[in-house]
Amino acid sequence: MSSRVPAYSSQPAEGKKPAAGAAGTRDNEGFGFWHSPEWMNLVSDILLLAVSVAIGYAAVKGVLRMPFFELRQVVVTSPLGQVTSAQLEYAAVSSLRGNFFTVNLDQARQAFEKLPWVRSAQVRRRWPATIEVSLEEQEAVAYWRVVDTGDMRLVNRQGEIFDAASNASMPMFSGPPERAGEMLTSLRNINTLLQPISRTVASLQLSERGAWQLKLDDGLQIELGRDQAKAPLEDRLKRFIAAWPEAHAKLDGKWAVADLRYPAGFAVRVAASSTSNHNEAGKKGTP
Incomplete structure (x- = not known):
């Protein structure tokens, strides 16, 4: 009397799909942004840097606008012939806005050059609270x-x-x-x-x-x-x-x-x- 060992095959039966099991789930783990610590750390560092820059910029702007940086005097370094003190005062008052750091020097230069008898002007800062003006008068x-x-x-x-x-x-x-x-x-x-x-x-x-x-x-x-x-x-x-x-x-x-x-x-x-x-x-x- 002989005995038969049943045949065994590792291939799925024809027409059937393998069931999703634990092995398949393990293969999908570790993919995507939320499962990548390296990417999350990089993004968080970038966000932290951006916030720090914004806070620093706002802090600097706030400090620069504080009253102790206000302009105290305007000094004309060139000799004057035709331009009057009243004309210089008008140009200074109408153009020198802000404090020592925020004043627009180019706008001030244009205001001085609009005065009669002024051919060109140079305007610069002198620490801590002075604006120097040098004028070339028309001849x-x-x-x-x-x-x-x-x-x-x-x-x-x-x-x-x-x-x-x-x-x-x-x-x-x-x-x-x-x-x-x-x-x-x-x-x-x-x-x-x-x-x-x-x-x-x-x-x-x-x-x-x-x-x-x-x-x-x-x-x-x-x-x-x-x-x-x-x-x-x-x-x-x-x-x-x-x-x-x-x-x-x-x-x-x-x-x-x-x-x-x-x-x-x-x-x-x-x-x-x-x-x-x-x-x-x-x-x-x-x-």
């Missing part, structure tokens, strides 16, 4: 007459037009505003050329077409015209100055207008009150 060298309106402005030493009032004795400019610097350079050159006859320029005018006209301190009006390659302005003016002594000896009366727009000479018109109303000097050509 006017000529008046500027606006062609369209007749309004008067001033020209500084850099050839820039600015708004201010003055009663100083200076030459008068009129022309395209963008050429103010060129006119200032021409004024200096012309005055140098006029030194042999002891005259200076009282007014200088430049038209939109580039024609130059000047009036001397004795009232003589000189028509220079436009600069030309064949007859540069400087050459025409030098020729006129060289002929000045002899021409004055020949022409009686006060000269009213000298026309230098001729290629090889110039023409002179004597004032109407003189005995001779029209005289000419040099070679005349087509103007």
